[in-house]
Amino acid sequence: MTEFDLATDSVRALNQSLHDSPQGHWRVSHPDGRHCIAAGVDAPVEIAIQGHVGYYCAGMNKQADIMINGSAGPGVAENMMSGSVRVSGNVSHCAGASSHGGLLVVEGDASARCAISMKGADIVVGGSVGHMSAFMAQTGRLVICGDAGDYLGDSIYEAVIYIAGKVGELGADCIEKEMTPEHLKSLKDLLTAAGVAADPGEFRRYGSARRLYNFNIDHASDY
Amino acid sequence: MCGIVGIYYKNKELNTQLGTMLASMLVQMSERGPDSAGVAVYRNTVHPSKTKLTLHAADPEYDWDGLGKLLAASLAADVEVKVRVSHAVVVTNAPLQELREWLGSNCPDVRVMSAGSTIEIYKEKGTPREFVDRFHLQDIHGSHALGHTRMATESAITTQHSHPFSTGLDLCLVHNGSLSNHNRLREQLQREGIEFQTDNDSEVAAGYLMWQLHQGASLKQALGSAINDLDGFYTFAVGTRNGFAVLRDPIACKPAVMAENDDWVAMASEFRAIAQLPGVEQATVWEPSPATVYSWGSE
Amino acid sequence: MSEQNPLRPSATFPLGVLAEIHRAADQGMYEIRGFGTKRSLPNFDDLLFLGASMSRYPLEGYREKCATDVTLGTRFAKKPIELKIPITIAGMSFGALGANAKEALGLAATQIGTSTTTGDGGMTNEERESSKTLVYQVLPSRYGLNPDDVRRADALEIVVGQGAKPGGGGMLLGQKITERVAQMRDLPEGIDQRSACRHPDWTGPDDLEIKIQELREITDWQIPIYIKIGATRVGYDVALSVKAGADVIVLDGMQGGTAATQDVFIEQVGIPTLPALRMAVDALKELGMHRKVQLIVSGGIRTGSDIAKALAMGADAVSLGSAAMVAMGCNKPVYLEDYQKLGTEPGYCHHCHTGLCPVGIATQDPDLESRLSPEMGARLLRNYLTTLTLEVQTLARACGKSHILNLEPEDLVALTIEAAAMARIPLAGTNWIPGD
Numbered sequence: 001m002t003e004f005d006l007a008t009d010s011v012r013a014l015n016q017s018l019h020d021s022p023q024g025h026w027r028v029s030h031p032d033g034r035h036c037i038a039a040g041v042d043a044p045v046e047i048a049i050q051g052h053v054g055y056y057c058a059g060m061n062k063q064a065d066i067m068i069n070g071s072a073g074p075g076v077a078e079n080m081m082s083g084s085v086r087v088s089g090n091v092s093h094c095a096g097a098s099s100h101g102g103l104l105v106v107e108g109d110a111s112a113r114c115a116i117s118m119k120g121a122d123i124v125v126g127g128s129v130g131h132m133s134a135f136m137a138q139t140g141r142l143v144i145c146g147d148a149g150d151y152l153g154d155s156i157y158e159a160v161i162y163i164a165g166k167v168g169e170l171g172a173d174c175i176e177k178e179m180t181p182e183h184l185k186s187l188k189d190l191l192t193a194a195g196v197a198a199d200p201g202e203f204r205r206y207g208s209a210r211r212l213y214n215f216n217i218d219h220a221s222d223y
Numbered sequence: 224m225c226g227i228v229g230i231y232y233k234n235k236e237l238n239t240q241l242g243t244m245l246a247s248m249l250v251q252m253s254e255r256g257p258d259s260a261g262v263a264v265y266r267n268t269v270h271p272s273k274t275k276l277t278l279h280a281a282d283p284e285y286d287w288d289g290l291g292k293l294l295a296a297s298l299a300a301d302v303e304v305k306v307r308v309s310h311a312v313v314v315t316n317a318p319l320q321e322l323r324e325w326l327g328s329n330c331p332d333v334r335v336m337s338a339g340s341t342i343e344i345y346k347e348k349g350t351p352r353e354f355v356d357r358f359h360l361q362d363i364h365g366s367h368a369l370g371h372t373r374m375a376t377e378s379a380i381t382t383q384h385s386h387p388f389s390t391g392l393d394l395c396l397v398h399n400g401s402l403s404n405h406n407r408l409r410e411q412l413q414r415e416g417i418e419f420q421t422d423n424d425s426e427v428a429a430g431y432l433m434w435q436l437h438q439g440a441s442l443k444q445a446l447g448s449a450i451n452d453l454d455g456f457y458t459f460a461v462g463t464r465n466g467f468a469v470l471r472d473p474i475a476c477k478p479a480v481m482a483e484n485d486d487w488v489a490m491a492s493e494f495r496a497i498a499q500l501p502g503v504e505q506a507t508v509w510e511p512s513p514a515t516v517y518s519w520g521s522e
Numbered sequence: 523m524s525e526q527n528p529l530r531p532s533a534t535f536p537l538g539v540l541a542e543i544h545r546a547a548d549q550g551m552y553e554i555r556g557f558g559t560k561r562s563l564p565n566f567d568d569l570l571f572l573g574a575s576m577s578r579y580p581l582e583g584y585r586e587k588c589a590t591d592v593t594l595g596t597r598f599a600k601k602p603i604e605l606k607i608p609i610t611i612a613g614m615s616f617g618a619l620g621a622n623a624k625e626a627l628g629l630a631a632t633q634i635g636t637s638t639t640t641g642d643g644g645m646t647n648e649e650r651e652s653s654k655t656l657v658y659q660v661l662p663s664r665y666g667l668n669p670d671d672v673r674r675a676d677a678l679e680i681v682v683g684q685g686a687k688p689g690g691g692g693m694l695l696g697q698k699i700t701e702r703v704a705q706m707r708d709l710p711e712g713i714d715q716r717s718a719c720r721h722p723d724w725t726g727p728d729d730l731e732i733k734i735q736e737l738r739e740i741t742d743w744q745i746p747i748y749i750k751i752g753a754t755r756v757g758y759d760v761a762l763s764v765k766a767g768a769d770v771i772v773l774d775g776m777q778g779g780t781a782a783t784q785d786v787f788i789e790q791v792g793i794p795t796l797p798a799l800r801m802a803v804d805a806l807k808e809l810g811m812h813r814k815v816q817l818i819v820s821g822g823i824r825t826g827s828d829i830a831k832a833l834a835m836g837a838d839a840v841s842l843g844s845a846a847m848v849a850m851g852c853n854k855p856v857y858l859e860d861y862q863k864l865g866t867e868p869g870y871c872h873h874c875h876t877g878l879c880p881v882g883i884a885t886q887d888p889d890l891e892s893r894l895s896p897e898m899g900a901r902l903l904r905n906y907l908t909t910l911t912l913e914v915q916t917l918a919r920a921c922g923k924s925h926i927l928n929l930e931p932e933d934l935v936a937l938t939i940e941a942a943a944m945a946r947i948p949l950a951g952t953n954w955i956p957g958d
Contacts, residue, residue, distance in 0.1 A: 015739045033495030035732050040669055040740030052508070054495055056723070056736040060669040071508060073494055074478060075723035075736075081668055092478070092510055094723040098664040100708070111510045112475050117664055117722040119708040131475075131513065136718055138708045158710055213713035214696055215551055224728035224762070255728040257765065374728055374765050401726065456725060476725035492728070 002026045011037055018045070022064075031057075033073065038066055044083070058085045061102065077104045080121055093130065096123045099140070105194045112149065115142040118159055124194035134161055135171065143190060145198050153206055161206040162187050164198060175209045224374045225386070226252025226492045227397040229460040230500075231367040231467050231519050234486040241266070242363035244500055246355040248489070249370045251496040253351045255399075256372025259385040260354035261346030263395040263462050266365030268341045269314050273301075274322065276313045277336040277343045279382060287311040290330060297325060308357050309382075310336065310345050334383065334420070339393030341366075341464050346385040367520070369462045371397040384421050388429035391436060393464035398425035399492050400477040402455035428453060432461065446470045446516045460490055466520020475513035482506040488519050542785075552786060554693070556618075556874025556884065558686055558779035558822060558844055563794045565777070566828040568941030569934045570950065573920040581919040588915040589925045592839050594816045595677060595746025595769040598738070602746060602769075603655055603677055606635025607911045608833060608926060612774075612820050612843035613659045613679065613750070615641025617694050617703040618781030618874065619847075620891040621648050623883045626850060626899025628652030633900065634907050639679060639841075642692035642717070644706045645671040652896070657748065660737070662691050662718040665707040669740060677770070678737055679748040680730070682759075685778025685795070685821040687787040688752025691717030695782060698877040700886040727762035734767045748772050753798030753821065754791075760805035763815075770816045772841060773802050777822025779844035781884055782875035795821040795832075797944035803836030812836060813927075826913020833914070834929035835945060849906035850899040851881035857893070 002023075004014045007030040014028060014037065022043030028050065031037055035054035038047050041064040049057070052070035062081040071089030080099040090108035097113070099121035106114075109127035118137040128146030135151070137159035147165035154171025160183070161174075187200040211219045228248040232238055241264065249260060269275045280287075291304035291313065300317035315322065319338060326333060337344035347354055351372045354360070371386035387395040405427035409419055417430040431453065435445035442463055449459075450473065458479040461468045469490050471479055480494045484506040489497050497503055511517050531537070542553065574580035581588060595602040611627050618641060625648040631638045637655035640646075644666015650656055658675035660667060672678065683689060694703070694715040704711040724733045734747050749763040750772035763771050775795025780788065799819050806812040819832050820841035829840050844852070855868040860880035864873045874884035882893035918926045921933045935950040936942035942949045943956040 012739070012743075016742060019742060032498035033493060035495075036736045036739040039736050040672075042669065042673075052494055052498065054493060055729070055732045059736045060672065060740055062669055071494075073480075074729070075733075078723045079664065079667060079669070081670075090509070092480075093475070097723040098667065100668065112513065113722065117718065119664070135722075136716070155716060157713075212716065213710070215714060224726045226728065254731055374762065399728070476720075478729065 004028045006030045006032065006034055006037075011035070015039060018043075018047070031070070035073070038064070041066070041083075052089070061085060071108070077102070077121075080104065090127070096121055099123070103193060105196070107196075109146065115140070115159070118142065122190055122193075124190060124196055126196055128165060131168070132171070134159055134174075137161075141186070141190060143187065143194070143196075143203070145196065153208070155212065156206075156208045158208060160186075162200075162203040163206065164202045164204075167206070170206070173209045173212045174206055177205045177207050179203070179205050224255065224401070225397075225399045226255035226372040226496070227386075227399045227458065227460050227490075228252060228370040228492070228496050229368070229397075229462070229467055229469070229490045231488045232486065233488065233519075235366065237486055238266070238366055239364045240501070241365045241368055242359075242361045244487075244489075245363070245368045245370055246360040247499050248491060248496040249351045249355060249360070249372060251499070252370075252372040252492060255492060256374050257350055258375050258380045259346065259348045259373045259382065260351040260371065261344065261373075261385045261387050261397075262358075262360070262368055262370045263337065263342055263344045263387040263389070263397075264363050264365045264368040265341045265393070265462065265464065266343065266363065271340070273314055273316050273340070274319050274338060275340055275343070276315075276322065276338050277345065278311045278313060278326075279309055279334045279336050279346070280311075280332055281309070281382070282332065283309060285309075285311075285332070290333070293329070294322075294325065297329070298322070307345065307359075309347060312343055337389040337393075337395065339464065342389065342393045342395060342462070344387055344389055344395060346371075346382055346387070348380060348382060348385070366465075367462065367467055369395060369397050369460050369467065381421075384423045386425055387462070388423070388426045390417060390426070390429045391433040393462075394429070394433060394436070395462045396425065396429040396432060397460050398428055398457055399479075400455060400457035400472070402428065402453055402457065404454040408452070424455070428457070428459060442466075442468055443516050443518060446518075450514050458492065463520070466518060468516060468518035469511055470516050471511055471513045473514040479511050480508065481511055481517065482508045552784040554695070554782055554875050555785050555788070555872045556779070556781045556783075557788075557872035558777050559788050560872070561789055563777065563822075564796050564938065564940045564944055565794065565822060566796065566825075566831040568796070568937045569831050569945060569947060570937060571827075571830070571834075571917055571921060572933055572935060574922055578922050580922055581924060583916075583919060586919070587924060588919050590911055590915065592816075592927065594818070594839065595748075597746075597769045597815055598743065598767070599677075599746040599769055600744045601676075603637060603657075605637060605655070605839065607907065608837075608839040608914070609829060609907055609910055610636050610657075610818060610839055610841045611638040611846055612772075612778075612841040613639035613641045613657070613681070613684075614781070614843055614847075615643035615692070615694070616646045616649070617641070617643035617698060617707065617886070619883055620885050620894075621646060621702075622891050622894050622896050623847075623850065623899060624649045625652045625896035626894065626903060627846060628656070629896055629900035630903035630907065631655065633904050634911075636907070637676065642681075643694075643703065644668075645675070646706075648896075650674060659750075662721045663707075664722065665692075665709075672737070672740055675741075675745065677746040677748060678741070679750050679772060680734070680737075680768075681750045682730075683752035683754075683774075684750065684780065685752045685774030685776050685792055686780035687783045688754045688776075688792045689719060690783060690787050690791075691719040693717060693780075693782040693875075695875055695877070698875075698886050703886060727766045731766040746770055748818070750774060752776075752778070753793045753795065756793070756798045756801035757805045760802045760817075761809060764806070764809050764811050768815060770818060771802065771806075772818045772820065773798055774841075775799070775819070775821025778820055779847075780874075794944070795819060795823075796941060799832060799835050799837060800945050806836075813838065826910045827917060829910060830914045830917040830926070830929060831934060833926055834933050835931055835947075838927065845906075846903055847883050849903045850883055850894060851902065852879075852883055854881055857881065 039059040112130035131149035150168035151171040153174030295302040402424040405424040632654040746769035748770040776792030816838040
């Protein structure tokens with residue numbers, strides 16, 4: 001077990017260690033809202049962070065399994081490629097921004113722009129998400145057990161949204177779609193992987209209407 | 224662009240900690256705002272017959288006592304002057320309008336930072352650490368306070384352009400973000416009689432609130448109207464005599480974190496400014512929703 | 523037409539405006555095109571050098587050296603970028619350009635000792651392998667961005683905006699979103715790419731500062747971080763870039779090119795490179811950061827004299843986009859029928875957005891791409907860059923400089939009042955700078 005206490009050690013030293021000699025289990029204490037903790041990890045290590053983190057925790061994560069026992073600031077797991085990030089509390093805006101792979105689980109709520117620009121990751125939120133979530137989400141899956149704020153899936157491409165709660169005003173080109181047996185299975189597997197107890201049958205599916213894919217004058221008001 | 228912080232005590236016994244908590248929060252926001260720092264503290268409410276002004280002079284050797292004596296003689300008023308670094312807190316029973324006119328005519332090098340019964344505003348160029356040390360912030364007690372660390376975007380780095388901005392009695396505003404329609408709005412407000420000292424967008428927001436309050440709006444209503452009338456990205460924290468309020472624009476790209484426990488309510492641009500506060504472990508921490516007015520204390 | 527009945531054109535509604543309104547009425551959509559601004563603007567041609575005379579002595583060619591090396595990223599990076607010439611290749615995406623063109627850029631840059639830049643589509647293996655010094659762009663779209671490429675980049679360039687469309691995002695039309703492009707960008711094939719204009723996870727210089735920290739953490743503080751801005755409120759933007767922690771600032775004037783965007787954006791937004799450069803240098807000097815945070819300027823740089831003048835005004839280097847493509851054949855009078863099929867002629871072509879580039883640069887079509895082999899493109903570009911460098915040295919030597927970075931504003935005079943005011947260089951034959 002490698003221990004870092006950010007009350008006395010620097011984030012720079014922590015990250016350098018994680019980059020130089022990543023093995024086994026790591027425990028980081030007293031994060032106290034510091035930024036860029038565990039950014040750029042590229043190894044199958046397990047990292048447990050005890051407390052709240054600031055911006056860009058686990059940014060560009062590859063392979064690592066990172067547990068945040070607290071809440072996270074903006075951009076948690078942004079551009080993640082693989083591995084997993086789990087947050088016991090809430091996350092601020094832009095959670096999982098532009099993430100390509102791996103699994104982000106938020107047990108609490110996410111604020112605005114969750115899964116913005118997502119490019120293939122899986123994001124599961126136990127609570128609700130804020131406005132403009134899945135904005136320009138290109139591919140990947142976003143699961144919301146609670147409600148979504150306004151403009152869900154604005155300008156969405158091929159990403160899939162599953163939501164159990166209420167949806168505000170939908171974003172441009174985002175529509176409700178049919179839940180087929182394939183989708184139910186996909187959702188069930190994802191909820192299991194995320195360790196979130198929820199009934200897939202309670203979820204609805206949202207995705208792109210694909211009317212903005214090529215310009216058509218009749219859709220000009222959507223721009 | 225900037226860092227903003229605010230602290231409001233629900234438990235008055237903690238008023239003695241105000242300066243220490245405020246100082247800690249301000250220093251945590253140094254990277255967001257290396258150019259200048261400012262605070263508005265609410266304390267030492269004066270008698271209803273009196274007014275409290277905070278004044279600033281660029282000259283570090285400014286003769287504040289001399290000003291006090293001259294003022295007392297000219298306006299036949301009681302005047303107390305307490306100096307704090309480059310500022311002076313002046314408490315007097317002279318009427319506010321006469322005071323402003325007298326200062327305008329006789330002391331062109333002195334700027335009025337705030338007016339009211341409770342508020343004191345201090346702002347200076349330099350890092351937050353320098354500010355905290357120079358002003359002995361830890362020694363200040365009070366019921367609530369706002370703070371701001373500035374990275375100057377479109378207007379100059381001067382004391383005048385720093386936040387908090389005060390355009391009304393015991394009213395102040397700090398802002399993180401950038402407005403986009405403030406120039407035309409400034410002209411409109413000027414026609415309505417609101418005066419501006421700078422070309423700073425945040426000052427326009429403060430002036431707008433003052434104008435709304437003059438029209439009879441409550442602080443909540445004024446901030447609600449701001450959502451429609453102010454364009455751009457902003458997190459505002461507003462201080463009033465007895466309370467404070469927070470508002471984010473509808474798009475909410477500029478950060479904001481709030482924390483509340485039985486003893487206090489705090490807000491900051493980044494959680495790390497709140498992380499060190501005593502009692503944070505017991506606090507509920509949340510992110511304010513966009514286009515929603517949060518307020519504490521009466522207006 | 524006769525002398526008794528001459529045709530009278532309208533200056534308010536000239537032929538071009540009439541045609542555009544007819545087109546808009548027909549299609550209901552703004553005009554999208556490539557290339558840069560076509561309108562006439564004050565530029566470096568409006569400045570002239572004061573060569574040597576009785577009071578100032580020139581250097582001989584060849585033996586009396588005029589050095590051209592530049593170092594970028596000295597502020598924080600452990601591994602700054604060393605360039606042999608003060609000319610870099612600007613960011614142009616794989617997608618906008620074909621793979622052969624990107625490889626050609628890399629080969630030429632490596633041969634001559636300078637850097638290339640990825641674009642709004644990610645890093646290809648061809649360009650990483652062909653380019654010895656590769657700057658990796660981080661854009662609002664984040665297409666293709668990944669930590670492996672971040673870690674094999676020589677520098678990172680955070681793009682806030684570009685000169686062609688400051689405030690706009692990238693654009694690539696469906697005809698150029700082939701299988702490979704689509705796969706790199708995680709988009710469906712054949713659709714029109716809509717790009718974000720703001721970064722997804724930060725807004726404002728205060729949050730950008732933290733984003734830069736993140737990128738430095740990921741790269742262990744080894745490599746320089748550039749910030750690229752389109753020229754608008756240059757004074758503020760340069761100051762904020764410095765405060766946010768940039769090692770290098772890339773300033774793209776309104777003449778900067780693009781492969782596709784709205785014509786109205788290209789022509790009506792941003793300020794010319796000439797005043798932008800002056801404002802940037804003023805801002806750096808005010809902060810005591812001139813030459814400490816390096817400044818690369820781009821946007822309509824075409825000749826060795828443009829480059830020498832930009833350096834004299836205070837830039838550390840320039841970047842070429844459109845000119846590099848022209849060197850490789852853009853707008854060359856060959857394959858004339860293919861230009862005509864596009865409804866244009868060599869010398870007038872701005873049809874990068876169609877993907878039907880007659881010379882094989884701005885296309886994903888394999889037949890068209892075959893018209894430009896990487897080796898041929900590299901040779902053409904290398905020759906051009908060599909010519910530019912020789913021109914810069916010629917001018918610098920004539921002004922008595924043993925290093926091109928010793929060129930100064932006082933080596934210049936202006937030919938027009940606008941240029942004098944914008945560049946803050948006196949009008950030739952006078953001491954006058956308008957506005958002083």
